[in-house]
Amino acid sequence: SFMASLLGLGGIGKAVKKLIMKVRKPIDKALDKVIGWIVKKGKALFKKVTTRKKRGDESTRDKNKKAAVDKVQQVMKRGISRKNLLSLLKKLKKQYKLKTAKLTKKDDVVIENSEADTVKGETYSTDEMELRVKKDEEKGKIVKGGTQGEGVRMGKYSSSGDTPKTIRAKLSRYKEILDLPKFPLQSIPTSAARPKKVHAELTGNLADGVSNIVERDSSLTGIVGNMGDIESAVKQEKSSPPSMYHGGHIIASRFGGPESYKNLVPQIGSQLNLSFYKKMENFVAKNLQSFDKDLKKKQSANANASIDLDVNISYPGSYGGPLKNFFELTARKGTSWSAFNKEKEQVEQMPDGPEKKKAEQNLQSRYPQIYKAFVEENVDSDESITIASRIPTTMNLHMSMDTKVPVGKEDFEKEESSKDAKMIYVEGMKPEKAAQEEAEDDRGKQKKQWAATFTFTQSDKAG
Secondary structure (H helix, E strand, C coil): CHHHHHCCCCCHHHHHHHHHHHHHHHHHHHHHHHHHHHHHHHHHHHHHHHHHHHHCCHHHHHHHHHHHHHHHHHHHHHCCCHHHHHHHHHHHHHHCCCCEEEECCCCCEEEECCCEEEECCCCCCCCCEEEEEEEECCCCEEEECCCCCCCEEEEEEEEEEECCECHHHHHHHHCCCCCCCCCCCCCCCCECCEEEEEEEEECEEECCCCHHHECCCHHHHHHHHHHHHHHHHHHCCCCCCCCCEEEEECCCHHHCCCCCHHHEEEEEHHHHHHHHHHHHHHHHHHCCEEECCCCCEECCCCCCCCEEEEEEEECCCEEEEEHHHHHHHHCCCCCCHHHHHHHHHHHHCCCCCHHHHHHHHHHHHHCHHHHHHHHHCCCCCCCEEEEECCCCCEEEEEEEECCCCCCCHHHCCCEEECCCEEEEECCCCECCCCCHHHCECCCCCECCCEEEEEEEEECCCCC
């Protein structure tokens, strides 16, 4: 303008405009971010509303979620690999229009459609081994193992669980006062596998009479049985373990089942291991191809069958008690905590003097280990010892086989029981119901034609 030019301010318009644009730039940028955020949230809200609409109303979503949860619980009860569980969750999410169906690092399944539901569970180990037997001519025995093409293939096996510390590990720091070499602690390891799920696909069986030439680790089955006897004694506060439990194979030795802590659990000998569980094993054997002592095929009533077994094993948690209870179980011969404690109380009630001192010396000489620990070193006899339970109180076994007429199914009653054990025949042998869209089972194989479920229970306080 004329006035601006007169005053020498002719370039002020451009300067002001430049200043305004400089100030406006970050404001515009901020406004763009706010608008972008609103648009993004709007789209997400619209997508959420439309997705929820596709999944149905709240009642429908809850119904679908429950159906998915039931399905997952069912396959977890039977056992399923992590890989196949992930595949199943993908199908369920699509089938039931779920918001979430995922597997956590802890092998829990989270299913969400309105509020999230978590299904607790453990998946199978991915480790799988072939069950094989072969003839050892030098030993004159049938031994387990062998490479592909060697011996006879009996099937496949896998197992999962945990490896908790044993009673020996818990008591090892008291080895100066507890007689660890005394039965039944002599050969128990400090930790051992505890199976929770076992899966086997069986195709072969060693014929009757052949099992006596199969090489076994009897010391291992003895150790597992001993751990059961100890647990039972501690729970009943007994001073000596009853010889009630055997180290029972989950997958029988005659099917090539491994000699391993992963395949052994304490079973009451006369009432479960050699009774109800063996009856189930005999039934399985009747429906498999048999092999004689030379591993040659024998004529079998149902030799063409193959049988899948899924075993889910439940333990009662942990057991334990005060240290003095374990001392009664493991003390050296001729010593007794209760006898020592009784005499100790009598000495403590005596008046101070030479007689009391003499009685204390006599007590020390009669019970040197106990005296050293509980008097001189002041070990707390009431210190609590806690150990993971080894005795399974429930074993659920699902059996499926690809045969039209199972041999021996008429031998089972719905329920059979003894003093401390029971076998429940949950489902009669009947064709599995397979919907058209589910022609395969959770392992991707054709559905077996026949199926049954057995529940074995036993007391953890037998004897």
